[in-house]
Amino acid sequence: MLDSLTSLAELDGVIAVTRAILMATVGLLVAALAARGAHKVAFKHFSAHHSTMIRRLVYWLILGLFAASALRQLGFSLSVLLGAAGVLSVAIGFASQTSASNLISGLFLVGERPFELGDIIRVGTTTGEVLSIDLLSVKLRTFDNLFVRIPNESLIKTEMTNLTRFPIRRFDLLIGVAYREDIGRVRDVLLTVADKNPLCLDDPAPLFIFTGFGESALNIQFSVWAKRGSFLELRNSLQQAVKEAFDAEGIEIPFPHRTLYAGSETEPFPVRVVAETPARDAPTEGPEESRPG
Amino acid sequence: MTETEPDNTLKPWWEPVDIEVEQIRHYAVGPVSVYLQRRQSEWLLAWENFPDSEDYYRVISEAVSEIPQHLTVNRYVFQRPPTRFRLKPRLLDRPIVVKTNQPVRIPSGESITFFISSPVCVSVELQDPDTVLQELDTLRLSDTWFGPSTRVGELCYATKTHARNEKSDMPLRPHRAVTPVNIRNQSDAILAIEKLSIPVPFLRVYGHADGTLWTEPVSLEHTEDNQLAKMEIGRQPAGAVALAEARTPPARNNVVRAFISMFAE
Numbered sequence: 114m115l116d117s118l119t120s121l122a123e124l125d126g127v128i129a130v131t132r133a134i135l136m137a138t139v140g141l142l143v144a145a146l147a148a149r150g151a152h153k154v155a156f157k158h159f160s161a162h163h164s165t166m167i168r169r170l171v172y173w174l175i176l177g178l179f180a181a182s183a184l185r186q187l188g189f190s191l192s193v194l195l196g197a198a199g200v201l202s203v204a205i206g207f208a209s210q211t212s213a214s215n216l217i218s219g220l221f222l223v224g225e226r227p228f229e230l231g232d233i234i235r236v237g238t239t240t241g242e243v244l245s246i247d248l249l250s251v252k253l254r255t256f257d258n259l260f261v262r263i264p265n266e267s268l269i270k271t272e273m274t275n276l277t278r279f280p281i282r283r284f285d286l287l288i289g290v291a292y293r294e295d296i297g298r299v300r301d302v303l304l305t306v307a308d309k310n311p312l313c314l315d316d317p318a319p320l321f322i323f324t325g326f327g328e329s330a331l332n333i334q335f336s337v338w339a340k341r342g343s344f345l346e347l348r349n350s351l352q353q354a355v356k357e358a359f360d361a362e363g364i365e366i367p368f369p370h371r372t373l374y375a376g377s378e379t380e381p382f383p384v385r386v387v388a389e390t391p392a393r394d395a396p397t398e399g400p401e402e403s404r405p406g
Numbered sequence: 407m408t409e410t411e412p413d414n415t416l417k418p419w420w421e422p423v424d425i426e427v428e429q430i431r432h433y434a435v436g437p438v439s440v441y442l443q444r445r446q447s448e449w450l451l452a453w454e455n456f457p458d459s460e461d462y463y464r465v466i467s468e469a470v471s472e473i474p475q476h477l478t479v480n481r482y483v484f485q486r487p488p489t490r491f492r493l494k495p496r497l498l499d500r501p502i503v504v505k506t507n508q509p510v511r512i513p514s515g516e517s518i519t520f521f522i523s524s525p526v527c528v529s530v531e532l533q534d535p536d537t538v539l540q541e542l543d544t545l546r547l548s549d550t551w552f553g554p555s556t557r558v559g560e561l562c563y564a565t566k567t568h569a570r571n572e573k574s575d576m577p578l579r580p581h582r583a584v585t586p587v588n589i590r591n592q593s594d595a596i597l598a599i600e601k602l603s604i605p606v607p608f609l610r611v612y613g614h615a616d617g618t619l620w621t622e623p624v625s626l627e628h629t630e631d632n633q634l635a636k637m638e639i640g641r642q643p644a645g646a647v648a649l650a651e652a653r654t655p656p657a658r659n660n661v662v663r664a665f666i667s668m669f670a671e
Contacts, residue, residue, distance in 0.1 A: 279557050308548075315550035315564035316503070316601075340549055340561055 133183040140179020148172035161230045162246050166223060211266070212249060218265035219248040228275045235274040236263055281314060282344050284337055286351065289330025291365035296323060296331065302362050303335050306354045312347040314338040329370040416578050416617030419465055420649055422492040422533055430473060433493055434466035435528050436581030438544045441473040442491060442530070449487055451530060452477035453542050465580045465617065482539055488532040495526040495619055496541065496650045497583060497606040501560070503552050504567040504602050512597045517590040519623075520569045523582035524606055526619060529650070544581040552603055562603060569599075583611050583619035586640075593630045607653040608639065612646035620646055 151171040155164035181191060206213065223246070228234050232243050234253070239261050241253035251268060253261040276282075290299050300321050307319040320336040335355075339347040359366060373382070419435050430443040437457060443450040452473050456464075473479055502524045512518055525545040531538050553559010570576055576584060585604055591597040609621040623640035642648065 280559075280561065281551050281556055311546045311548045313548065315505075315548050317551060317556060338551065338556075343549075 129186050129188065133186040136179055136183040136186060140176055140183070143179070144172045144175035147175055160226075162226075163223075165230075165245070211264075215249040215265045218269040219246075219250075221269060222246065222251070222265055227273060228278075232278070233276040235276060236268060236271060239263070240276070277341060280341055281317075281338050282341050283317075284339060284344065284348050284351065286335040286337070286355065287324075287332070288335065288355065289327055289332050289366060290359075291367045292331060294331065294364055296333075298362070299333065299364055302358050302364065303333075303355065306351065306358050307335075307337050310337075310347065310351055310354060312339055312343045312350060314340070330367045415465070416580055417465055418613055418615065418617050419467065419580060420492065420494055420613055422490050423467075424490045430470050432466060432468050432470045434461075434464040435493065436462045436464060436525075436544050436579055438528055438542050438581065439466075440493065440528065440530060440542065441470070441477065443473060444487060444489070444491075447484060447487060449482045449484070449491075449532065449539065450479050451482065451539055452479045453540070455544075462579050462581070480540070482532075482537075488534050488537065490533045492531050492533060494529040494531055494650055495581075495583065495611045495613070496529045497526055497609055497611055497621065497653065498524065498547070498563055499607055499653055501552065501562045502547070502604045502606055503550050503562045503564050504569075504604060505564070506569045506600060506602070507566055510569050510599045512589060512591045512599065514591055514594050514596065517588065518571055519586050519588045520567075520571050520602075521573060521576050521584050522567050522569065522587055522602070522604060523576065523579070523584045524565065524604060525581055526583050526611065528581070567602075578618055580617060580619075583621050585609065585621045586623040588623060588625040590625070590627045593628055597628050605637075608655075610642070610648055610652050611650045612643050613649045614643075614646050619649075 148168045148171045152164050152168035155167040159167070184194070185191060228243055228246075230243055230246065233240065234243060236253075239253065239255060241255040241259075241261055244252040244254050244260075248265075250262045250264050253263060255261055290296075303321060304319060307313045313319065314337070317338045319338075320334075322334040322336070324332040324334050326332070337347070337351060356366075358364075419433065423431065425431060425442070425444045427444055427446060430441060433440045433442070437455050439454050439456065441450075441452040450473065454474075454477055504522055504524075510520075525543075525547065528542045528544060529538055530540045530542065547563035547565050550562050550564035551559050552562045568575075585606075587602065587604065589597070589599070604624065606621070609624075612620045612622075614620065620643045622642060625638050625640060627637075
């Protein structure tokens with residue numbers, strides 16, 4: 114009698130475990146299929162980023178339900194588990210403060226949508242393409258092919274620039290010309306350079322701003338617009354063309370000038386004029402003359 | 407290579423041509439020169455652009471002995487290479503914003519037709535089986551933005567026009583397709599036009615026997631409120647042969663949107 118009861122209980126246990134395993138397996142399968150289906154449907158209607166989020170959400174929700182049922186099969190009471198989780202959550206909450214903060218920031222980021230997958234963003238000194246936007250962090254690929262993980266919390270806190278949100282961009286060329294140059298002529302030369310460059314947009318028109326009188330140069334800002342994709346190419350070709358045009362027109366881009374003033378009380382600076390004689394003749398006489406007679 | 411005085415009278419350059427093995431052909435359509443050679447199992451293609459405006463009237467079709475050394479030669483390898491090729495004009499892939507050289511004003515109630523030409527691409531194609539080898543720009547036009555703000559609008563190409571209103575005034579160039587643009591001013595005020603967007607991706611190219619290229623006429627109606635510039639694409643020019651389909655099938659909404667800000671200037 115006892116033996117048969119024990120064997121029955123063992124059989125029950127085996128059945129329960131089998132059921133739990135079966136349930137977990139089915140759960141994995143169903144979750145994967147449902148997530149894929151949801152992703153397909155969502156992809157048509159939402160952005161790549163949101164459909165990826167929906168896929169993950171569906172996957173983990175379905176898997177969670179099946180896992181809970183499997184635990185029930187094994188005899189765990191869900192209410193006890195949840196109760197224990199409630200007590201634990203206080204402790205976990207303290208321990209996982211950073212993660213929780215990142216998680217909440219992640220939710221805000223998803224809602225605010227400052228960038229999408231594939232956008233190029235700049236955070237601090239890091240510029241790169243957004244590879245994924247996850248609950249805890251955003252992953253970037255920089256242009257030198259490094260993988261950078263930026264916690265969501267710091268993204269929310271700091272300034273972030275999205276370089277690819279709008280289809281056209283402006284390039285500001287800051288340049289100085291010598292004081293003797295004619296600003297009107299410089300302006301014409303710059304505008305001609307922009308007009309000849311096919312990457313430089315005709316409209317919005319290039320902008321010429323005379324920003325002021327610098328220490329050694331007249332400062333100029335010349336701003337031209339370009340298609341987002343050809344920004345880098347424009348920056349190179351424009352600067353090269355400006356240098357070439359200035360050289361051709363004889364417009365000087367000055368180096369910093371320094372004037373030394375010795376004060377009104379001092380004698381003028383001695384200036385030595387070097388005659389165009391062979392260098393070897395000069396030094397032999399100097400020391401002779403300077404000797405006291 | 408033969409050094410003959412170029413004959414610049416316009417003639418159709420888009421007819422298919424059979425070419426023998428090892429034969430080299432040189433074609434010049436305005437500023438672009440194309441060299442094609444058929445070999446046993448491949449075609450060679452090289453091209454170059456001549457930016458000087460005096461080359462804009464060239465139409466050359468000749469057999470040459472070699473492809474110039476300084477050009478990069480592209481190889482297209484086939485198991486059984488086609489024997490026939492064709493150069494085909496195609497309009498550009500973005501609308502063209504033309505600025506008038508002088509401001510043009512149309513008084514109330516007037517209707518006027520301007521002839522505006524835009525450069526075409528030369529598509530180098532082989533026949534049987536049909537293969538597009540390359541599309542060559544004859545002129546590289548400057549990019550421009552056409553829209554109410556730097557956030558909303560579309561990328562276009564920019565060029566300038568004399569806005570000629572006599573057909574006979576048009577200089578005939580082999581690499582430009584002419585679009586007759588009819589503008590009717592139905593409002594009470596004078597209509598000033600400084601810029602005009604020609605939606606070339608929606609137009610077809612037609613060729614005349616005299617070697618000129620045309621597109622369908624485009625007509626625009628300007629009414630009292632600026633936002634409703636009604637645009638229509640007209641019928642195929644009489645006596646012309648369709649050479650290339652429109653890049654984008656005309657969708658009424660797209661076309662109208664492209665034109666709306668023309669009058670808002």
